[in-house]
Amino acid sequence: MPESKLPPERAYERALFKALGHSDEELQKPLIAIANSWSELNPGHVHLRELAEWVKRGVIEAGGTPLEFNTIGLCDGICQGRGMHQVLPSREIIAASVELTINAYPFAGVVMLCSCDKIIPGMLMAAARVNLPVIFVPGGVMKPKQFKDKICVTSDIKEAIGKYNSGKISLEEFEAIESETCTGAGACNMMGTASTMACILETMGLALPGSSTVNALEASQLRLATTAGRSIMQLVKEGKTALEFITPASIVNAARMGLAFGGSSNMALHLPALASEIGFTFMMDDFDELSKTTPLIAKFKPASKFTISDLHLAGGVPALLKTLSPILDQSTPRVDGTTLGEFLQAITVHESEIIHSLDQPLSPEGGLAVLHGTLAPDGAIVKQSGVEPAMLVHEGPARVFECEEAVKDALLENGVQEGDILVIT
DSSP states (O other): OOOOSSOGGGHHHHHHHHTTTOOHHHHTSOEEEEEEOOOTTOTTTTTHHHHHHHHHHHHHHTTOEEEEEEOOOOOHHHHTTTTHHHHHHHHHHHHHHHHHHHHHTTOSEEEEEEOSTTHHHHHHHHHHHHOSOEEEEEOOBOOOEEOSSOEEOHHHHHHHHHHHHTTSSOHHHHHHHHHHSSOSSSBOSSSSHHHHHHHHHHHTTSBOTTTTTSBTTOHHHHHHHHHHHHHHHHHHHHTOOGGGTSSHHHHHHHHHHHHHTTOOTTHHHHHHHHHHHTTOOOOHHHHHHHHHTSOBOOOOTTSSSOOHHHHHHTTHHHHHHHHHGGGSOTTOBOTTSSBHHHHHTTOOOOOOSSSOOTTSOSBSSOSEEEEOSSSOTTOEEEEGGGSOGGGSSOOOOEEEESSHHHHHHHHHTTOOOTTOEEEEO
16 A cells, blocks of 8 residues: 555645645645734725735745634724723734634744734734744835825824814815725824834834835835745744744834834833733833933824824834934844844935934933823823923813713813813723
8 A cells, every 4th residue: 555645644634724725735835824804894904805915925936825814803993982992802802813723723934914003912912922933014004195285194083073063174174084084995194003013013023124104005015015925934944933023122122112203102001911921021110211211203193294104205114213223222133034233234314304313302202101190199101292392281170081982972062171181080
């Protein structure tokens, strides 16, 4: 009787894979998981199945067999005022679902396709847990809308609500902003949690240069996706796993980067959670200490007039890293095969009004500060880069609400006066 060229004991597994259309040849190649958060519920994710096809092209070119699976992806913007209590817990579901799927199958490496607020952190946590070769492909940003006299992104819609309710803009202008500002696929083109966490992926060396700030489905993003597919195969070949990139040093670099560009205060939730996965104690007060020695060198909508697309044109995350390099740990590795220091040798920062130098920053301190006092004895986070200087010291009547929905109702019903302090218990 001739001997089987493949282990007979794996026949059941192979038979089920063959039911999906795979051949013996494909099943003998490294199996690469494409962990996707595609969804029709979220503009930041609606295009990710298309992007995944370009990733698969790169995997196949480099000798692997890609296998795609999906996880959930909620939209913070849509859920606000309705289902926000579900959103942060979804991070844990995402982390667990990706971890369990990867551990259950014989994958050699993973490409994480993700966008938006809780999905990137959830997949980062999963990457630390499975500790396989991993590369991230961020979903890119939504193209900004050019109106006749201004550029609008998602955050401008909230401003428009207030302006319309106070009679400062017409119904026609309000409806145009509502209908046309969100131009299509991609994450919100502002420095919210989505862009903050995408830029953190680049900073930690887990995503290719330029991938966090590129417009969604631009040709350059498709090429980056294919390159990521080829790159995961190189990481598999070299045996470089996620925990070579997710380290205390790279997490501190990520925090400094987020502080330097006025990133979302939610990073003070997500980076400590990621640190916990690797046994690194990194807490809220650590952000305060880092902020005191990390100048603010850039700000973006809604705290300035600039978009994430403006950042991309100014050199993106590589330019920010180059500017911050004196205060970063440059020994951290990157999925492109370099260390941070080696990568930055080839980066030139061109003078612009978007990225300021360390010796002439927007502010000597970073974007976040931790407050302690009678209202928050355990501490509270303030995004000081988004606060007008005149508001840093303020006295006024406290309006106390039991939930965010009550605050929303009071605002929409003109039940809040200028100078009121809104407190949610």
